[in-house]
Amino acid sequence: MRALCWEGVGKLAVRDVPEPRVRAADDIIVRVRASSVCGSDLHLINGYLPAMREGDVLGHEFMGEVVETGPGVRRLRVGDRVVVGSVVACGGCWYCRTEQYSLCDNSNPQPVFTEKLWGHSPAGILGYSHAAGGYSGSHAEYVRVPFGDVGAFPVPDGVADDAVVFASDAMPTGWMAADFCGLEGGEVVAVWGAGGVGQMAARSAQILGAERVIVIDRLPERLATAAARLGVETIDYSRTDVLEALREMTAGRGPDACIEAVGMESHDVGPSYAYDRAKQAARLQTDRLTSVRQAIMACRKGGTVSIVGVYAGLVDKFPLGAAMNKALVLRMGQMHAQRYIPMLLDRIAVGEIDPGYLATHPLPLEEGVRGYELFEKKRDGCLRSVLHPAG
């Protein structure tokens, strides 16, 4: 079969690879119909998380059709159209039992790297490097999904592939970001990042009761899309002092909750950004913290900072003093896909959330390299490239 593979830092290619097989009783094989690029893939492609091996198949946000099931699979049948959570969860450990699926104890078969790096190993993730288990990813014609009954969910009829694909990752991540904020109604929420996750976080915050949502980015087309599609207010950080603007917009209080949906390659203007970028390029720090710093400084006293952008390692100039003395609540984590997907599918089916507009660039798998280029360089108004291996 054909698959989009990592070939070294910054290098991708579509290659022939063997087809996956059922290896365990509860495995399923999914024929991929839609597989989205994701901002967190860029950290892997560009070598900021040094756990990729040449030939690894990328991709973790996808949906498709079940073509084979292991003998232990009970809930799914061949022919089911399913969306699959990118996080692999066993369904049987304490973390899965308490719906903290991204912390699953048993789904990362190679836990030593992350145990040394982070103290404990979180769940495995499909197509997300050997730090996350070395699973083959979804930018391929077929993908093996372990614990199929736990991780794959039948899709309601009438919902387009290019909409439901985002229920795999961007939507649950955005929902969890808003969920972290503990909204009770009437709050002002600021969201850093107007990519797929940022826009889904903004929409989720609206549904959960935020009165005003302010989205911060530098790309005019993304800000315009967010304003038009979601009715949010926007700030272009390349033209405006974000902290000043947020203070002014909230009459001096600051947002009640700040969501960071950017991650370790965040962008900014000015000398501190140049300093961070130089340090990261020299691998003296793994992550750039620009947007988290802003979120902590902007958040109102006693507010919540919710971090769902992906960070991997060490940072400097973390404003712990501001967080401590303003009594902020900091919440963060990889999303618990399996907790949120069924509820999100219901909301898509009734039209409460329509993520389909994120798929600005549907492409065949063979154009996967171009898809990432468009996405990374933010060319042609690209919000997300969605690959279609099945044609």
Next chain:
Amino acid sequence: MVSKATRWVLLGVGAAAATGVGRTVARRRRRHQPERQDGWYVVRRGVTVDRPRDAVIGFWTDRERLDRALAEWATLERIDGDRWRCEGVAPDGGAGWRAEITVEGPGVLRWRVTEGAVPQEGRLELTDAPQGRGTELRAELRYRSGPVRRVFGLTAGDEPDLALRDALRRVKSLIECGQVIETRHDPSARSPRQERATDKIRDKLTTGGRA
């Protein structure tokens, strides 16, 4: 031209720095060395299984499930009432080691390796975890080895402490989700040579760790 005095100063600073680094490394190594008792290394490891104690014991007494779970890893044969013989399967499919396991009471067992590279024995005890978090499997392993052999064992990935941690994680996974997941055969565009190199890295990332 560097003067003689400067050279001595540099030498002194270098020696002091080397001594400092050496002492720090030695202290760090000592902190990570297992306890020694009468020539035996003694390590204690534990893992929490999210099942009540009866369910954990039940797993080991359900012969069919146990054989299925251990299939590619070890075979188990009952010698008499409370004694069992366990034979580990080496990666090449041959016999890797033999151990005798004795059940000492409800939730307590001992093992002794009768054939293997390193003399070793141990004790495993099951206790209830707090807050209804299941069962704690607490193991104490004693093995005879020297510092050099231990370093080689850690490097080669066949040190008894690493094996114990693997075994505990494996047992937890088998009880909680019925399998020990692996990604060794997942599709990739690697050549056979690259795949072999990747498998070696997989082994490093799979062996040991916390438990």
